[in-house]
Structures are given as C-alpha cells and as structure tokens.
Amino acid sequence: MKPLDNLSTDESLNPQGKPVEPWEISSADFPHNGTTQEKWRFLLGYALLAPSNHNSQPWLFRIRGNELELYADRMRACHVVDPSDRELILSCGCALLHLRSALAHFAYLGSVELLPNPADPDLLARLSLGTQEETSRDESVLFYAIPKRRTNRQPFRDDPIPSALLSALQSATQDEFAWLHVLKSEQERHALADLIAEGDRRQWADKRFRLELASWVHPNRSSTRDGIPGYAQGVDDLMSYAGPLLVRTFDMGDGQAAMDYELATGSPALVIVGTDGDTPRDWLHAGQALARLLLRARVDDVWASFLNQAIELPDLRQRLGVSMGFTGFPQFCLRLGFGDDIKPTPRRDVDELLI
Numbered sequence: 433m434k435p436l437d438n439l440s441t442d443e444s445l446n447p448q449g450k451p452v453e454p455w456e457i458s459s460a461d462f463p464h465n466g467t468t469q470e471k472w473r474f475l476l477g478y479a480l481l482a483p484s485n486h487n488s489q490p491w492l493f494r495i496r497g498n499e500l501e502l503y504a505d506r507m508r509a510c511h512v513v514d515p516s517d518r519e520l521i522l523s524c525g526c527a528l529l530h531l532r533s534a535l536a537h538f539a540y541l542g543s544v545e546l547l548p549n550p551a552d553p554d555l556l557a558r559l560s561l562g563t564q565e566e567t568s569r570d571e572s573v574l575f576y577a578i579p580k581r582r583t584n585r586q587p588f589r590d591d592p593i594p595s596a597l598l599s600a601l602q603s604a605t606q607d608e609f610a611w612l613h614v615l616k617s618e619q620e621r622h623a624l625a626d627l628i629a630e631g632d633r634r635q636w637a638d639k640r641f642r643l644e645l646a647s648w649v650h651p652n653r654s655s656t657r658d659g660i661p662g663y664a665q666g667v668d669d670l671m672s673y674a675g676p677l678l679v680r681t682f683d684m685g686d687g688q689a690a691m692d693y694e695l696a697t698g699s700p701a702l703v704i705v706g707t708d709g710d711t712p713r714d715w716l717h718a719g720q721a722l723a724r725l726l727l728r729a730r731v732d733d734v735w736a737s738f739l740n741q742a743i744e745l746p747d748l749r750q751r752l753g754v755s756m757g758f759t760g761f762p763q764f765c766l767r768l769g770f771g772d773d774i775k776p777t778p779r780r781d782v783d784e785l786l787i
C-alpha cells in the first residue's frame with residue numbers, strides 16, 4: 433500500500449488546466465466545530481465524487497438534523513440502457529459507500545439503514561452521525577483514495593495485477609455482500625469479450641440507445657456539470673464538439689465492438705462482480721462493493737473501467753451466467769490495470785443535490 437500522503441489530488445485539472453473544484457476537496461477543511469448541517473454538507477462533497485452510469489449523478493439527499501437520507505433521483509434515469517434502474521441504484525450505492533468511508537474517517541459513523549421505508553422505494557438509505565471512539569486506518573486509506581479515483585478508459589500497461597491485490601479486491605466485495613469472479617483462462621476472457629462485442633453491436637444498432645447516450649456526451653469545454661466530456665473517452669477538444677451529433681447519427685457498433693474486444697482481451701485483469709439476488713437491496717450492496725473495490729484498487733495505483741454491455745442486455749446477461757457457471761447475478765464487469773492518470777469529470781454542487 434502507498435503511504436497516505438502520496439494520495440494527493442494535485443493532478444485534478446480540467447482541459448483548460450484550471451483546478452476542478454469538487455475534486456480538490458481537502459479533509460483538513462472538515463468542520464469539526466461546525467453545525468451538524470455543515471458537517472453533512474462537507475461529507476456530501478465526497479459522496480458526489482462517486483461514479484455513476486453516464487455520470488448521471490442520480491442521487492438526492494435530505495438532511496434531517498442528525499440524520500441524512502439518500503434518495504434515488506429517477507428523473508436522471510437512463511431508460512434505454514438501464515430500464516429497471518439497476519445501474520441507477522448501483523450508482524447510488526457508490527455514493528453511499530463514499531459517505532460511509534468519509535464518516536468512518538472522521539470518526540462520525542453512526543447507523544446505516546438500507547431501504548428504511550418499504551412504502552418509499554426511492555428512499556435508499558438513512559445514515560446517522562455517530563460518535564466513534566477512533567477511526568480505522570483501513571477505512572482512512574480508502575477515504576484518501578476518493579479524489580484519486582476516475583474511470584480510466586485508456587489501454588493499460590501489460591504489468592500484471594498482483595495476486596495479493598486481487599485477493600484484497602475479493603475481500604472488499606465480500607465485505608459488501610457481493611462476490612468477485614476473476615477471469616483466469618484465455619477461453620473465459622475470449623468468451624466474455626465476444627459477448628461484450630455482441631452487446632456493443634446490438635446497443636449501437638438501436639437508435640434509442642444512441643439518442644440517450646448522445647444526451648450525456650458533452651464537448652470538452654462544456655460547462656455542464658454532469659455527463660461524459662469527450663476527453664474522458666480520449667477525444668480532443670475539436671472532435672468533442674462533433675461527439676453528440678456523431679453518436680446520435682451513426683451506428684458505430686462495429687468499431688466500438690472491435691475496440692472493446694481489444695480492451696477486454698488486452699487488459700491485465702478482467703473481473704465480474706455479482707450478487708446472490710437481484711433486488712434493489714442487492715443493487716445497493718453491489719454499488720457499495722463497486723465503490724469499495726475501485727477505491728481499494730486506487731490505493732495500489734490500479735485503474736479500472738467498465739465493460740457492462742454483456743450485463744445490460746438481459747439475454748446476454750443470462751448467457752454470461754451460464755458460460756461462467758454463476759449461480760447468482762452478474763452486476764458489473766471491470767477491466768483493471770496500470771496506466772497514466774486522466775482528468776476528472778465534472779460534478780454538480782452540493783446545493784443541487786439537496787432536497
């Protein structure tokens with residue numbers, strides 16, 4: 433593991449080279465003597481750095497004194513790629529893990545209740561501020577990795593992922609009631625890459641998928657605080673202006689399939705994380721497992737990016753399960769590896785997230 437002070441955030445610059453504020457959050461600014469409201473608002477600064485499908489940031493929060501409620505913001509749902517809101521709730525699970533990690537770091541972790549009101553499926557979690565005797569070093573190490581995490585879609589170097597880290601990632605997912613499958617044989621990797629490529633071709637052939645994706649793809653210099661800027665996909669400033677139009681208009685499925693096949697088979701590690709059930713509660717667990725895994729990987733300088741196509745299409749998800757011999761439900765697929773840092777993506781302000 434790296435020492436904590438190596439986990440600085442000074443590379444968090446936008447394409448203009450200016451600081452990207454949400455990513456510059458510093459634990460030294462925690463309002464230890466502030467009001468409860470001020471504490472929650474500060475902690476939310478870590479929740480909003482969580483990954484989310486298409487960077488939709490589909491979360492809302494309500495501060496009720498000592499308690500904080502996390503709500504699904506279904507207005508931000510991606511109905512085509514995620515018709516059951518599974519990935520939306522996974523994303524909220526990621527924000528929840530960031531919150532838990534920050535609370536634990538500052539020794540304020542109280543209770544955490546998932547889906548506390550059966551009559552309100554949008555209320556995903558209720559947390560309370562507690563008073564812990566001491567903070568856990570393991571949790572603090574993850575906490576310091578929050579501003580260092582990004583989805584890194586570049587090809588990775590060939591260096592293998594140390595088996596000790598893969599074991600640690602396995603424990604990280606188990607801690608959150610999920611399981612992790614590391615694809616070991618070339619046969620398995622090629623079988624998964626085939627399904628991913630098929631998923632790409634089918635998704636891109638669907639005009640509705642392209643329209644939805646195009647609405648979240650933004651030029652590099654856009655001031656929009658959500659969605660995916662071109663630079664996150666390796667697109668330069670000029671080309672990024674054409675991005676939304678190109679995505680909307682052209683079926684680029686064959687090209688995407690070829691690229692993802694290469695990335696899948698060429699990455700040092702491919703993993704699938706799943707759960708035994710497939711309910712909103714399982715999705716919340718899977719989201720927390722995802723965030724814990726991504727942070728733990730960053731602690732050892734490992735990047736990740738998603739290859740979820742074979743899980744997003746129901747028949748491919750079923751075929752994936754059969755071909756890998758899973759008894760449960762795959763929730764997301766990641767490739768892992770070492771590579772260069774990339775610029776962080778935008779985030780909305782805390783004010784926009786409060787009910």
Ligand SMILES: Cc1cc2nc3c(=O)[nH]c(=O)nc-3n(C[C@H](O)[C@H](O)[C@H](O)COP(=O)(O)O)c2cc1C
Nearest residue numbers: 483484485486487519522523582583660738740777
């Ligand atoms: C549940 C979930 C599903 C995602 N699916 C994909 C995906 O299929 N392809 C992809 O490139 N990124 C995927 N992402 C990554 C998001 O696009 C990314 O988190 C978002 O753009 C914010 O960027 P950041 O992770 O660098 O902060 C997914 C993220 C989450 C949480």
